[in-house]
Amino acid sequence: MQRTALIVAGGSGTRMGVGIPKQFLPLSGKPVLVHTVKVFLGLPQMDAIALVLPEAHFDRWNQVAKAHLSPDEISKIHLSAGGTTRTESVEAGLETLSKLVENPAFAMVAIHDGVRPLVQPEVVEQSYELAAKVGAAVVCVPVKASLRKNTEFGSHGIDRSQYWEVQTPQTFRLGPILNCYRRRPEQVFTDDASLYEETGGKVAICPGSYENMKLTTPEDMLIAEQILKSR
Amino acid sequence: MQRTALIVAGGSGTRMGVGIPKQFLPLSGKPVLVHTVKVFLGLPQMDAIALVLPEAHFDRWNQVAKAHLSPDEISKIHLSAGGTTRTESVEAGLETLSKLVENPAFAMVAIHDGVRPLVQPEVVEQSYELAAKVGAAVVCVPVKASLRKNTEFGSHGIDRSQYWEVQTPQTFRLGPILNCYRRRPEQVFTDDASLYEETGGKVAICPGSYENMKLTTPEDMLIAEQILKSR
Numbered sequence: 001m002q003r004t005a006l007i008v009a010g011g012s013g014t015r016m017g018v019g020i021p022k023q024f025l026p027l028s029g030k031p032v033l034v035h036t037v038k039v040f041l042g043l044p045q046m047d048a049i050a051l052v053l054p055e056a057h058f059d060r061w062n063q064v065a066k067a068h069l070s071p072d073e074i075s076k077i078h079l080s081a082g083g084t085t086r087t088e089s090v091e092a093g094l095e096t097l098s099k100l101v102e103n104p105a106f107a108m109v110a111i112h113d114g115v116r117p118l119v120q121p122e123v124v125e126q127s128y129e130l131a132a133k134v135g136a137a138v139v140c141v142p143v144k145a146s147l148r149k150n151t152e153f154g155s156h157g158i159d160r161s162q163y164w165e166v167q168t169p170q171t172f173r174l175g176p177i178l179n180c181y182r183r184r185p186e187q188v189f190t191d192d193a194s195l196y197e198e199t200g201g202k203v204a205i206c207p208g209s210y211e212n213m214k215l216t217t218p219e220d221m222l223i224a225e226q227i228l229k230s231r
Numbered sequence: 232m233q234r235t236a237l238i239v240a241g242g243s244g245t246r247m248g249v250g251i252p253k254q255f256l257p258l259s260g261k262p263v264l265v266h267t268v269k270v271f272l273g274l275p276q277m278d279a280i281a282l283v284l285p286e287a288h289f290d291r292w293n294q295v296a297k298a299h300l301s302p303d304e305i306s307k308i309h310l311s312a313g314g315t316t317r318t319e320s321v322e323a324g325l326e327t328l329s330k331l332v333e334n335p336a337f338a339m340v341a342i343h344d345g346v347r348p349l350v351q352p353e354v355v356e357q358s359y360e361l362a363a364k365v366g367a368a369v370v371c372v373p374v375k376a377s378l379r380k381n382t383e384f385g386s387h388g389i390d391r392s393q394y395w396e397v398q399t400p401q402t403f404r405l406g407p408i409l410n411c412y413r414r415r416p417e418q419v420f421t422d423d424a425s426l427y428e429e430t431g432g433k434v435a436i437c438p439g440s441y442e443n444m445k446l447t448t449p450e451d452m453l454i455a456e457q458i459l460k461s462r
Contacts, residue, residue: 138386140379146397146421148371148436155369155436157425158394164386166377190377194388205379205386219457223450 002047002107003128004100004174005040006093009033009053009114010082022215023053023114024060028228032215033061034068035117040110041073043121047107048076048100050093051114055081090192091181097174104175108132111177111192112169115215118227119208124169127206131171135201138171138193139208140164164205166191167212176201233278233338234359235331235405236271237324240264240284240345241313253446254284254345255291259459263446264292265299266348271341272304274352278338279307279331281324282345286312321423322412328405335406339363342408342423343400346446349458350439355400358437362402366432369402369424370439371395395436397422398443407432 009023023033033051040046053061058079065074080096082089090111101107108128112119123139130137143165147158170192180195189195193203211227213220240254254264264282271277284292289310296305311327313320321342332338339359343350354370361368374396378389401423411426420426424434442458444451 138379143376143378145374146425147374148369148395148397148424148434149393150395150436151393155395155434157397157420157422157428157434160421162380162382163389164379164381166379166388189388190391191388193379194377197388203379203386203388205381217454219450219454222453223448226450 001132002101003043003045004048004050004097004107004109005046005169006050006052006090006097006109006111007033007036007040007114008082008086008089008093008111009051009057010086010089021057024057024064025215025221027117027215027221027224030068031064032117033114034064036112036114036119037069037077039117039119039121039124040112041069041076043125046076048078048097050078050080050096050100052080052082052089052093087181087184087189091184094174094178094181098178101174104178105173107174108171109174109177110169110171113214116168116212117215118224119167119169119212123206123208123212127169127171130204130206131173134204135176136170136172136193136196136203137206138191138203139167139169139206139212141167141208141210141212166193167208167214171206172196232363233332234274234276235279235281235328235338235340236277236400237281237283237321237328237340237342238264238267238271238345239313239317239320239324239342240282240288241317241320252288255288255295256446256452258348258446258452258455261299262295263348264345265295267343267345267350268300268304268308270348270350270352270355271343272300272307274356277307279309279328281309281311281327283311283313283320283324318412318415318420322415325405325409325412329409332405335409336404338405339402340405340408341400341402344445347399347443348446349455350398350400350443354437354439354443358400358402361435361437362404365435366407367401367403367424367427367434368437369422369434370398370400370437370443372398372439372441372443397424398439398445402437403427
């Protein structure tokens with residue numbers, strides 16, 4: 001079974017308050033996106049990676065790649081131009097991958113946020129294994145906060161023990177998830193697995209780690225540096 | 232209607248990795264707990280504040296109070312010794328307050344985490360107003376993350392638009408919430424409102440702000456400094 005990854009890095013990073021898009025900000029001496037890509041390149045099996053970026057960032061990526069990756073590593077990475085929404089960006093990456101594998105029905109894809117560089121390789125590995133068995137696997141962590149649900153009849157506390165906070169990677173068989181995206185649903189889905197299960201697909205929860213944070217604010221960068229130092 | 236507040240600061244703060252309990256760490260030149268207490272002291276009406284601390288921290292608090300608060304402010308603050316659990320600590324504070332008000336049935340209490348110094352006065356004010364109408368009000372923010380629920384039949388994505396993340400203050404009529412705590416339920420409740428609604432009480436959601444964060448890690452302190460600077 002071929003194994004692929006789709007790394008989505010479409011953000012312009014304006015919330016960081018600096019000119020550099022957040023996926024290119026330095027983290028322990030390397031751009032965030034290099035950390036992320038290296039996790040996938042370092043797995044025991046990785047046949048192709050689609051990296052979805054705004055076209056305006058292609059040059060920047062090529063420079064970064066030359067500086068931090070080997071020619072062999074670079075050869076596995078295929079750039080796709082991102083769309084205006086995450087849905088369009090993911091679909092673009094899936095289309096790219098579908099042309100690279102022998103048969104999409106027998107390939108796996110892990111869809112991962114470019115700004116989650118701290119994901120642990122063993123968690124990614126587990127998500128591939130679970131998705132191969134179940135059809136789809138989403139890396140999640142238990143919800144930490146107390147939750148309350150608001151309905152037309154009022155609010156009530158929620159037993160949070162059944163609730164999980166969704167991260168990435170979200171891992172699927174490539175063919176079925178590509179079909180979901182090609183159907184271009186009008187409804188907005190906040191993650192890939194919710195779209196997938198609308199078609200009846202089963203989704204397994206792959207327990208991950210709180211360290212796999214999404215880097216959004218300048219403070220997140222500081223926390224990420226601390227986590228890397230502590231490893 | 233008398234208005235009281237119960238500030239719970241029972242933590243030993245070991246996760247901060249320093250010798251000082253986190254509620255006493257300096258934030259923009261003042262201990263965290265002083266910021267928190269000052270929000271409540273600054274409201275248009277505040278009749279009494281129960282401050283629940285481990286008894287070992289009473290001396291430290293008295294020094295801090297002398298340095299940062301006026302005698303008039305100090306006179307409104309009543310120390311209670313915290314228990315080994317949050318439930319015990321809240322109950323101790325409620326008992327203290329019940330002896331300070333004319334009639335607990337006609338007094339309000341806002342129960343608030345000592346390590347949430349960034350709560351906005353207008354949010355606290357709204358929680359008192361909502362609780363006076365409905366019986367109880369919990370300050371919450373919309374859940375940001377995608378959620379997934381795990382059941383014996385598998386997992387499924389959740390429409391997060393109905394879900395709120397619980398913060399504090401959680402505001403009640405003093406008499407009813409004290410009765411809830413006196414019944415000492417065996418079940419563990421992760422927040423005061425969940426305990427309250429077990430007795431049939433109605434709970435309103437009071438929309439708050441993401442800035443009202445709970446300071447738990449050293450990085451949280453940095454974020455809090457940034458938020459204070461930006462105000």
